Amino acid sequence: xxxxxxxxxxxxxxxxxxxxxxxxxxxxxxxxxxxxxxxxxxxxxxxxxxxxxxxxxxxxxxxxxxxxxxxxxxxxxxxxxxxxxxxxxxxxxxxxxxxxxxxxxxxxxxxxxxxxxxxxxxxxxxxxxxxxxxxxxxxxxxxxx
Numbered sequence: 352x353x354x355x356x357x358x359x360x361x362x363x364x365x366x367x368x369x370x371x372x373x374x375x376x377x378x379x380x381x382x383x384x385x386x387x388x389x390x391x392x393x394x395x396x397x398x399x400x401x402x403x404x405x406x407x408x409x410x411x412x413x414x415x416x417x418x419x420x421x422x423x424x425x426x427x428x429x430x431x432x433x434x435x436x437x438x439x440x441x442x443x444x445x446x447x448x449x450x451x452x453x454x455x456x457x458x459x460x461x462x463x464x465x466x467x468x469x470x471x472x473x474x475x476x477x478x479x480x481x482x483x484x485x486x487x488x489x490x491x492x493x494x495x496x
Contacts, residue, residue: 363388363436363470364424366417380438388438391420398423405458411447418455425464432466441471 363386367373373390381388398419406415421437424430439452452471459467 360434361386361436361468362429362431362434363438364391364421365389365438366391366420367394368413368417386436391417392423394420401426405454405461410454414447414451414454417451418458421455422458425462425467432464435466436468436470438470438472441473443473 363380365373365377365380365388367390377388377390394416398416400419401422402415402419405418417439421439424435424437437455439455441449441452443449452469456469459465459469
């Protein structure tokens with residue numbers, strides 16, 4: 352990933368994986384890559400309800416939360432699929448985290464929202480697809496928390 356999906360005219364959302372520092376992380380992504388970057392909406396009772404139809408019960412709970420919160424974005428009045436990017440990092444190994452992005456893409460297709468771009472920087476290259484500037488800003492956001 353070299354910033355595709357981020358930039359002029361795009362609205363990007365990142366999941367609330369890091370709790371309070373997610374807003375710092377969104378600001379770091381925005382500073383590094385441009386565009387508008389926001390944290391996904393806060394999780395609440397509707398999060399699980401929105402995600403449930405797209406799950407089989409084998410998923411870990413963080414996947415339920417990430418999916419439900421991105422589905423909340425899709426309910427917002429300002430949501431325009433062609434202008435929206437979901438940033439969902441990935442990694443290899445046995446953790447199911449590596450499948451979140453692919454599952455999200457399948458859900459978007461099922462909802463006829465394929466125009467939403469899913470950008471998945473990867474741990475496999477130390478997230479260098481964000482560029483050194485992006486990695487540095489994101490590191491600062493995590494450390495500042």
